[in-house]
Amino acid sequence: MPFIPNFPRALLDEHRIWHHANHVVPGTIPTPGFGERFLRFHRDYINRAQQWFRAQGYDPSLVAGWPQVPEAFRRTFCYEPAAEQRVQYNPQSFRTLDELGSFIEMRLHGCFHEMAARIYNQPELNDFDFAPRHTEFYNIHGLIDQWYAGWERAWGLRTRKGKP
Numbered sequence: 413m414p415f416i417p418n419f420p421r422a423l424l425d426e427h428r429i430w431h432h433a434n435h436v437v438p439g440t441i442p443t444p445g446f447g448e449r450f451l452r453f454h455r456d457y458i459n460r461a462q463q464w465f466r467a468q469g470y471d472p473s474l475v476a477g478w479p480q481v482p483e484a485f486r487r488t489f490c491y492e493p494a495a496e497q498r499v500q501y502n503p504q505s506f507r508t509l510d511e512l513g514s515f516i517e518m519r520l521h522g523c524f525h526e527m528a529a530r531i532y533n534q535p536e537l538n539d540f541d542f543a544p545r546h547t548e549f550y551n552i553h554g555l556i557d558q559w560y561a562g563w564e565r566a567w568g569l570r571t572r573k574g575k576p
């Protein structure tokens with residue numbers, strides 16, 4: 413079920429409005445504060461959307477985060493192995509959440525959306541206005557959220573896997 417039937421209009425609007433208000437010009441460094449807002453907004457957003465998804469009786473594993481970057485993505489031209497290695501294995505090298513979020517946004521997130529649109533043959537995956545009504549959106553953002561959680565653990569802000 414890559415396309416999520418009856419995805420709530422309000423949730424779709426919320427994501428679109430957030431991205432239009434927090435616009436990043438491709439290829440430029442996000443403004444200070446963007447990285448932190450990006451991670452916080454998406455954590456909260458995917459939690460609520462996943463909750464709605466489960467309430468519909470849909471299989472929650474469809475909207476779970478990737479446990480790691482899929483091989484098909486690692487073979488794409490925009491993928492940066494060093495960027496993945498750093499966020500996965502050296503999260504303490506990011507001094508602030510904002511730094512982590514900006515780095516993910518610039519070096520990994522855009523590539524995932526662009527390549528997901530190609531690999532899954534679904535242009536909406538690279539469109540802020542519609543991406544959240546596809547299960548792959550949660551696979552991508554769930555992994556990004558695990559990197560965020562890894563950063564929190566590295567800085568002692570979270571004591572175990574799962575909830576803070």
Ligand SMILES: [Cu+2]
Pocket residue numbers: 521525552553
């Ligand atoms: Cu995204």
